[in-house]
Amino acid sequence: MSAEHEQHPLFMPLVFVGGLIFGFGLGFSHMAQPEVVINFLNFDDFGLLFVMGGAAVITGITFFGIGLFRERAPLTGSVYARRLKTLDRNVVLGGGIFGVGWGLSGICPGAAYASLGVGNIFILYGIAGMFVGAYIQGFVRSSRADEDAPATAAD
Template sequence: MSDDRHPAFMPLILVGGLIFGFGLAYSHMARPEVVLDFLQFEDFGLVFVMFGGAAVTGVAFVLGPRLLGRAPLTGDTFERRLKSFDRNVLVGGAIFGVGWGLSGICPGAAYASLGIGNVTILWALAGMFLGAYLQGYWRTRSETSDTAATGAD
């Protein structure tokens, strides 16, 4: 973490997360059965929740740089960070989608689901943490082997 961040940065991140979790719980998107109904084309409420979130984000992305110039709490400049579409993005997206379909919940909503008493979601969270750990281990191992192969040339 950067030392030049505003002292309110972390408390505001916490408040933002709580508001996000409350919104997920209030809209019933923290309930896996609602998400699974959406994925089976039986309930389209999630479309409206996603559209609302996308609209607020879109407005913030357009107006933020124009009105503020710099991020208010970090002082960083606003810039786009584009990730190229490659094999890792495709495989990662596929794994995320399969996990979302099997558990009926994405990582953000899983935490909100814990807040509304869904203790069985701990299995899905454990799977997410295990998958993240294995991906990090695999990436570190492949980078090490790439470095060793390059050094041997």
Template sequence: MARPEVVLNFLQFDDLGLLFVMGGAAVVTGITFAIATKTLDRAPLTGREYLRRTKSFDRNVVVGGVVFGAGWGISGICPGAAYASFGIGNWPILWAVAGMFIGAYAQGRLRSRIADSSAGPATAD
């Protein structure tokens, strides 16, 4: 997953090996969450209540998924694997990582502007 050419081959259905990697990770994570939420009363590291966090399915989830998928398809690498690819000397991936940071910053600025404009003008007491 740390080599963009492998990811691009997967996305073009030429090499489905990553399907086993992602599928195996999803199975292990699903089993862990199913067991941990039933057997543990506190999170192991933080000590907080151990519950699944659910998020409503809204426009932001869809837009975020589309942007994430487009970035993954264009760069050929997902964010987690982009950092791992530094370890194998893939320095051109710095462009993709820079794009991730710029996109995250732009999204934060946009959401704060939208929140500020929807709050309306402040009134004096």
């Protein structure tokens, strides 16, 4: 790794602090409780909308503003750039599948970990399911990539 792309020594501690703030915010707002999320999905409680909306506004302003003052990220040295993702079949299907899992479990990945912090030990089933589901998806994707690879003379 070149000196230009070495991680700043404060990178990992700041990631930890960010996670700490994120987890505290989820716990404080009660968003780490599956019952609250289910109530949102049943249109009984719109608190999650305000929590997510507030987070999105603050994050959007921060990422927009930082790009005006800095060309590179201070801790990683990476160039600030937009990552454009097209709305394709995988995004739509993956979002739908994610939504079904979210609705059935009542919790999304970040909140699942925070839910452990508020004493919801049963969320470990959901976390295990997330890992197994991601592993299966990776296995299927790599299998398809192997099938789609052109045959070579060595085959």
